[in-house]
Amino acid sequence: MKIVVCVKQVPDTWAEKRLAPADSTVDRESVDGVINELDEYAIEEALRIKESAGGADSTVTVLTMGPEKATESIRKALSMGADAAVHLLDDALHGSDALQTSYALAQALGTLEWDLVVLGSESTDARMSVLPAMLAERLGVSQLTFARKVEVAGSNGSTTVRIERLTEAGYDVIEGSTPAVISVVEKINEPRYPSFKGIMAAKKKPLTTLTIADAGIESGGVGLAAASTAVTGFTEAPPRSAGTIVNDEGEGGRKLAEFLAAKKFV
């Protein structure tokens, strides 16, 4: 089983996030970068699928599109246990939107051998949650998204992937055959922390850098200028207001209901 995990570096969840005034893209320079949280679950799931599949030919490869700095996140994914990594790194990619990113990643995946592509179901910076579906569409493979559980059955040649797809009401059971794209939600597992041995080993694992030319990506198909969506303006969120304290002197419930009604929450 050959698995590729798409990993995105995002601004630290704990940091204040900003858009760069010049081009309205996320300011990635001034904050610490971390692995997008849901991608850690994707890495963990890929490692578990690999471990239960066994066999020397089972591998997990990390694929990251992002600036130079994203190497830190790639190293972390490798120290968790991934075997190799591919970094799609090219200034021309800066400012790409979701549609273009899915194109670029699909092209990069074309340079690799894989049965499964695993992703987190959304990123904490963009929160669009569309990439896994776009990618499956571009690759023309089974689309198994929002998985809270993944089971891989069968052996060489005919492998079936069955997932529990989280829905608002509960879950759907969906099945598809490989090759497939899976996206995972955080209920799926508990990502491991790298061990020191893993950290040391990560240094020696293969990390390949691809330019857009290496991946066969048309320069006109990616980047800010060619994006099909644009941020036309933005304002900072207003500071949180003080809030209202309701003291319960026998009619707290009614006061809460009034508050909710006044704000049109109910």
Next chain:
Amino acid sequence: MDVTLGEEHEALRRTVEEFAREVVAPAAPGFDATGNFPYEIVRQMADMGLFGLPFPECYGGMGGDYFALCLAIEELARADSSVAITLEAGVGLGAMPLYRFGNEEQKSHWLPRLCSGTALGAFGLTEPGGGSDAGGTRTRAEIVDGEWVINGSKAFITNAGTDITELVSVTAVTGQRADGRKEISALLVPVPRAGFTAGPPYSKVGWHASDTRELAFENCRVPAANLLGERGRGYANFLSILDEGRIAIAALAVGLAQACVDASVAFAKERRSMGRAIASYQAIAFSIADMEVRAHTARLAYYAAAARLLAGQPFKKEAAMAKLYASEIAVTNARAATQVHGGYGVINDYPVARHWRDSKILEIGEGTSEVQRILIARELGLRPSV
């Protein structure tokens, strides 16, 4: 000249920082209140390989070094001292004597289990009659029918009574030297063991979830082969373990001192008084700035001591200075952070209240501040009366 961390040390530090923030910090108020040993957290630390950090891979270790251990301890202590001391005592005191002084058979028998964190070791030097005067050991051991028979007691022993404690190494008087002084040797006691009893956990001011007990040995028999290191070298060997251990305790103290800064910065920005955030009052801001200076300086002191240890240079004085300074500033920072928090500073839900209670032990364990000053003075060629 370089005091920045290398790539691997930094990656380890960040990993443990994340673990401490996400897993240890939320659980800490709970086990601080109950005093229950944090088995589940210890298991997760074991999965990360923290108990094997400074040991070679051939014994199941991670192939790191003592500094890596110190970094992990510092980051854990930013969340909770009980968890940090459990690692410090398990590795620095429990497993290290075996690694440094054990023979091949002893090492390959014990180290893999200790490195994996499935078993904990403890280090029994202090006795009820006195810790600073470790040479005054009264516990005795003699060979009877080819076995060591141990009698006596030990006090304040960390990790000695958990469900996963499998080894206690102890110092005991095994005879008299030619010069008339006591011959002290170290012995490995596998536990549980007939004749060995760990008393109930002490009720402590701080380090609530760290396991600390008094130990009793009544005709406790262990094989002759359980002598650790050379006969008569037990006292000297244990003291050299404490030299290293002081760097690790300094790291723990720095973690606590830094935690006080972190909590105070966050609190002072949120808390308002007389119409402004208290952070905007110079009295508060300067107090926090001073805390940061102390934490930073103490960190440099333990980095410097660790650098000498790794380089194979003498480090006794540097380790004592780092331990002395870091433990004393940890207490100072905890007091200052409590003050910044006002009334909340003495409410147990707030981490600084716990840090305050946890800090005092740092000036006592692994050699009191007075003992550190004696060591430093001696290294300067002075002979303070003891």
